[in-house]
Amino acid sequence: MYLQILKKDIKRKKTMNVILLIFVILAATFIAGSANNLLTVSSALDNFFEKAGTPDYWFATTNASDMERFEEYAGENGYRYHISRLIQIEPKNVLIENEKFDYSNTLALSTLGGTRVYDKNDREITHINDGEIYVTSFIFHSGKNDFHEGGKIRISQGGIEKEFTIKGYTKDALFGSAMAGITRFLVSEKDAKLFEGEKAAICSSVEVHTKDDSFRDRFNALAINTIMSVDHSMLKMIYFMDVLMAAILLVVGVCLILISMVILRFIINFTIAEEFREIGVMKAIGIKNSAIRGLYAVKYFVLAFIGTIIGLGLSFPFSRAMVSQVSEKIVISSDDNVFINIGAAAMACAFVVLFCYFCTKKICKFSPIDAIHSGETGERFQKKGMFHLEKTHMPTVLFMAVNDVFSGIKSCISMIIIFIMGTLLVIIPVNTINTLRSDELITLFNMAKSDHVISQELLFHPGEDNRAKVSRQLSEVRDMLKQNGIDADVFQEIMFRSNILKGDKRTNSLSFQGMGGVTTDRYTYIDGTPPQNVREVALTFLIAEQIDAAIGDEVMIKVGEDTKTYTVTAINQSMNNMGEGVRFYQDAELDYSYAAGCFGIQVKYKDNPDKAALASRKAMLEKLYPDAKIYTSGGYVTYMIGDVAGQLSSMKMLILSLVLGINVLVAVLMVKSFITREKGEIALLKAIGFKNNSLILWQTLRIGIVLIVSVLLGALASPFLSSVIITPIFRMMGAYSIEFKIRAVEVYVVYPLIVLAATAFAAFVSAQGLRKISSSQISNIE
């Protein structure tokens, strides 16, 4: 008998049952997939570092005597360390499939050893054949050159030339992020030796493994001239952008779980409300409450079980798709957590069944007649209608839609929450992407604003007159521009490794000096005044914190072999090396033979050209410097930190599709349920002469109004929430405060319109179902 009732029920309420099943599937997929992602992604970096055996401290130096000192010191103190050689290669000497290598940061050839590296299938690379080469993942996937397995890379430097076959890409914990500022191609020992000629610029990469918490301080005390030095936690920060993406994934996961819960709650409430009449009849003929509840519990259990099994199956590809971008660089496996999926799916199933059972609790409270009256006692103390047709000049259909929404706002809450979340899920990544791509971001990298950047970094060799080298290069560019009728400031940032000391506190940091006439007042500071003489400096808040320095304090800074005292005049922020930075006055005397590197040549036109002129000048620079890459400021940042914005863009598309899919389903569900509930009113309106199109418009407008309200609320809240969610991540990187770049048209018009159009269209198509309701059905309305 029960089976018979169930069979009939499933057939008769096909639409609502199918919608419930779809949402259970969706919820199970989202909940199981997102729970897996939450666990996988939140611990991904730690797991990867542990698996790869990354060092507790890493530094690179070109100074042989410093290396000797370190080895002696490490030997005395029993530190375990590994040294590997990094043979610096100028990107212009590399051809990828006979094309110029589109990369201009520090590149090195290296061999296996030390930190373990993994291939695309997360298998450790233990051997490299002669003539084979592995490329780091972020370069392989940059899309700038044609990297593919079996492809050719030709390297010619110092009179040596060799063609390599690309074996694949590496997941390299030490050099795997664009933010490391240096990356490596892995070759065999024999091939590496080929390039270790006399003219080769070789630096030692030293990986130190120690549990000694004071190692950093002891190392700083050694005052070794390093090109780069980072501890384990800072090494992790190099993956900040990947962490950012993972964080977005986590937010998406949490939102999806919340959305699923809201949807399930609504649909279960709604379907049970639909059953009240039948419940009333069953009660009236004497069937016990427990038996009635059992009947519905069985029905919802069957639906929940089927939905959960299907959802569980879908959750695996869903998990993989969501983490696919993060797992390009990091060894990450969502398949390791199968039991998380199963557990989460089981929880989703239990949630549905328990919630249904909880909803049917009302059955006990109601008398048969109350149940027949759909759970309403008829008593109502508040006005239903909020507005009056008599007092408005709105078209009737629009009025009805507005009145329905605002009179029954409670029933629209689920929809509003889902639509707001969807809007935020789309807009927050858009704001982040636009901020990451904005020209203003360059000021967070210890650089002054400029119009173009020529990526023609110089390779500095110890002991050379690097200052003259830079001056010469800048003069040449300036003259070249003048010859072409362009008057511009041409300048460049030179980096030094420096040791900073205040009292007994010391640290090391990258230091910057602008060359080519760029003055310290062209950089941005959080507090204080720019350095105005050779003995004044600005510190980033991170460095100031490390040595307890404040504006007005005196600090000792050692660059190379030279130690001088400086007064701190300003505090600034920097995303270089996660917040490191000392800004020297432009004329401060520094030993350029210790210059560790430089940024691209910045060009700031004096005539403030418009967009079109800037584009033509970029084209001109490309002609003048065919070997260099010309960037806008934003483009240069992208180049330095990797195309995180690009990766976020593809993630944004995935999120957008997901949000549109959810919105469409919610709109279809809502319209279907409204039509089911309002069959009587629809038949009445048809009977008194309302046309189908007017009624379809009424239904569509109702969803549209809810959507407009939600999208508006979402869009208005997005700047604040973007800042709340994303700023802490930038802060971890060293940016104390960041101004979000909000493109009003994109954020407030384009994306809201896309969401609106897709959802409203779904509502419109779904509302076509009311055509089937005939005006004559009014006499059959219950």
Next chain:
Amino acid sequence: MEKILEVKELCKTYVVNKRQNNVLKNMNFCIEKGEMTAVMGPSGSGKSTLLYAVSGMDGITAGEVDFCGRNIAKMNQKELAELRLDEMGFIFQQMYMMKNLSVLDNIILPACQSGKIRETRRETVERGHVLMRKLGIIDVADNDINEVSGGQLQRACICRSMINRPAMIFADEPTGALNRSASDEVMEELAGLNAEGTTIMLVTHDVKVAAKCMRILYIVDGNIKGEYNLGRYDRTKLRDRERALNGWLMEMGW
């Protein structure tokens, strides 16, 4: 007298489980302007089906239904909706109303949707007030529909059916859900409207209701079995009309 509704060879067939059910069989009748006609008959005889078929709310299987000179059998859904909105008024047994609208808003809703009468919203509201005053429900104009009695609600439905000044009102057991006194009040209002020239066709089981009509069509098994003319309603002769009608209905097998 001018014909407002002419029905020729009207057939209505439902197919249920591949079995034909001929609800209306070759019906022929006409209603003249200003008439108040009651359709009576036993349950399942096809009274409501006839009302919905001739008012264009339900399709017909065969035949012709001329309403104001237009064959509604050949009209599409859009034209039928326009016709119902502008030229027909409907009253149902249950007082169907839009839940989220006040009583007055429900009454003026068809007028606001129709373009038949060119007027401002204020003028529409004024007409709504006039009708409500006439039917004695002006006090509940701003009330929610759950705040008024069944009788008041049915009078509001009559107001709604009248708001577009229709050529004809169709009423399906308009007093079926009301008690005797409310039923009498509603029928008095309908009779009054008819006296002012509104054509009315109503379906009823109630002899007291039918006795207020001019003409009675008695339907059995989808055919018109008989027709009885009571003449124009006169309240003073209500008892006589009821007695006469009862007698005729007995003959019909009521």
